[in-house]
Amino acid sequence: MAPPIRLYNTLGRSKQEFKPLQPGQVSIYTCGPTVYRYAHVGNLRTYLFADLLVRTLDYNGYQVRQVKNITDVGHLTDDTFDRGEDKMLVSARLEKKSPAEIAAHYTHAFLDDEARLGIRRADAFPRATEYVPRMVELVALLLEKGHAYESGGNVYYDISSFPDYGRLSRNTTAKLLAGTKGEPDHRKRSPLDFSLWKRGDKRLQVWDSPWGPGFPGWHIECSAMSMALLGERFDIHTGGADNVFPHHEAEIAQSEGVTGHRVVNHWVHGQLLFLSGTRMAKSAGNFFRITELEEQGHDPLAFRYLALQAKYRAPLNFSPDGLAGAGRALVQLRERVADWRSGPEGPTGDFGDRFLAAINDDLDLPAAMALVSELVRSDRAPGSKAALLLDWDRVLGLDLARGGPEPGELPIGADNLLTQRQKARAAKDYATADRLRAELASLGVQVTDTSEGQTWRTAPRG
Numbered sequence: 001m002a003p004p005i006r007l008y009n010t011l012g013r014s015k016q017e018f019k020p021l022q023p024g025q026v027s028i029y030t031c032g033p034t035v036y037r038y039a040h041v042g043n044l045r046t047y048l049f050a051d052l053l054v055r056t057l058d059y060n061g062y063q064v065r066q067v068k069n070i071t072d073v074g075h076l077t078d079d080t081f082d083r084g085e086d087k088m089l090v091s092a093r094l095e096k097k098s099p100a101e102i103a104a105h106y107t108h109a110f111l112d113d114e115a116r117l118g119i120r121r122a123d124a125f126p127r128a129t130e131y132v133p134r135m136v137e138l139v140a141l142l143l144e145k146g147h148a149y150e151s152g153g154n155v156y157y158d159i160s161s162f163p164d165y166g167r168l169s170r171n172t173t174a175k176l177l178a179g180t181k182g183e184p185d186h187r188k189r190s191p192l193d194f195s196l197w198k199r200g201d202k203r204l205q206v207w208d209s210p211w212g213p214g215f216p217g218w219h220i221e222c223s224a225m226s227m228a229l230l231g232e233r234f235d236i237h238t239g240g241a242d243n244v245f246p247h248h249e250a251e252i253a254q255s256e257g258v259t260g261h262r263v264v265n266h267w268v269h270g271q272l273l274f275l276s277g278t279r280m281a282k283s284a285g286n287f288f289r290i291t292e293l294e295e296q297g298h299d300p301l302a303f304r305y306l307a308l309q310a311k312y313r314a315p316l317n318f319s320p321d322g323l324a325g326a327g328r329a330l331v332q333l334r335e336r337v338a339d340w341r342s343g344p345e346g347p348t349g350d351f352g353d354r355f356l357a358a359i360n361d362d363l364d365l366p367a368a369m370a371l372v373s374e375l376v377r378s379d380r381a382p383g384s385k386a387a388l389l390l391d392w393d394r395v396l397g398l399d400l401a402r403g404g405p406e407p408g409e410l411p412i413g414a415d416n417l418l419t420q421r422q423k424a425r426a427a428k429d430y431a432t433a434d435r436l437r438a439e440l441a442s443l444g445v446q447v448t449d450t451s452e453g454q455t456w457r458t459a460p461r462g
């Protein structure tokens with residue numbers, strides 16, 4: 001019996017047993033990127049954690065459906081209090097391209113970056129611009145149900161109509177009010193009310209609505225896309241820690257305001273990536289792209305290896321040295337797997353169970369990686385060690401098979417010679433074994449004898 005999957009739920013702040021709504025199936029919504037600039041490895045850490053969640057569920061035999069939105073309507077620099085400029089439009093102005101061209105360019109780059117990190121493709125990538133009619137519908141419903149009000153072409157969510165507002169982020173209205181700064185916005189009943197629809201007719205991206213031309217607020221995008229694709233109840237919603245407030249707090253108020261019931265069961269948030277102690281951020285300019293790191297000679301999966309060393313709920317500090325160390329460890333691990341793959345097999349004891357227990361305990365990848373080291377150092381049969389590591393790689397995603405050729409890549413006839421040699425050694429016929437070793441070497445196959453049996457590799461590696 002596999003141990004149950006336990007996940008920390010931001011709503012309630014505790015580890016809870018994961019129970020899917022439908023037996024054997026899991027629906028996940030992952031807050032995706034705003035495609036007005038390249039993603040940095042901080043953003044990618046958040047998608048990596050969602051990927052580890054998807055892979056863990058898949059490893060446990062669940063059929064997973066993951067939806068990851070593409071925000072191609074720029075949300076405001078400071079969406080909390082509706083100030084600032086639309087990022088998408090700033091990029092359009094600076095790059096002299098249409099918002100659609102910008103979005104297409106950065107969406108491609110994002111998908112490439114994800115692939116570099118071994119992040120599995122989500123099942124759907126809804127684009128916000130395609131769901132505007134659905135957003136308008138939701139805003140109209142919120143007005144009808146008394147959760148929203150119109151004011152001069154803008155529509156605001158009335159947070160006083162939703163007593164649970166603040167439950168996810170554990171913010172109280174008093175605390176939030178104390179944090180408001182600057183001139184009050186007279187169009188709003190409370191400074192904490194957030195925009196559902198924003199008036200605007202002199203913009204590049206404008207849609208018609210019952211309240212006049214304008215564009216949707218950022219939060220309503222995710223309510224619309226998640227419920228359109230996963231239904232009014234789904235299992236898991238992921239995002240970065242900075243999405244808890246205001247984005248997800250607002251999403252709950254909207255989705256539950258419309259449906260009248262709980263929509264998301266588990267809210268799971270990944271902690272942020274830091275660079276020299278400061279949060280990695282596009283706006284602050286302190287960031288690395290994964291392609292930049294690759295150009296510097298790093299394997300992108302070294303970043304994945306690095307991220308696996310920390311719990312997803314712990315902040316992680318990024319450093320080029322740390323990345324280089326992770327890269328070396330990864331190469332070594334792949335070489336071990338390549339060396340051991342063709343070796344003899346034997347029992348592996350409770351390693352398999354312990355791995356599953358680690359990942360099912362709120363994705364404890366650091367514990368799983370400690371187990372990798374323990375297995376590598378153990379005296380288990382090499383063939384079985386390699387097989388187990390390759391099986392675990394379904395979750396780790398480190399491309400551990402890359403270190404050596406596939407079994408089918410052995411030169412013709414080498415397989416047969418290896419079998420003959422194994423038999424010769426077993427019969428203590430060392431003269432024949434040596435002759436066969438020389439013959440294999442002439443085919444480019446190097447054979448090494450270990451205490452557990454013979455292993456081989458096809459080309460010398462540095």
Ligand code: AMP
Pocket residue numbers: 031032033034035041042043044045046239240241242243271272273274279280281
């Ligand atoms: P954005 O494209 O700015 O909307 O961000 C996309 C995702 O990246 C969001 O889910 C954020 O929570 C996440 N994110 C932003 N900065 C960081 C960071 N430094 N570390 C980890 N995740 C981040």
Ligand code: ZN
Pocket residue numbers: 031032222247
């Ligand atoms: Zn979102």
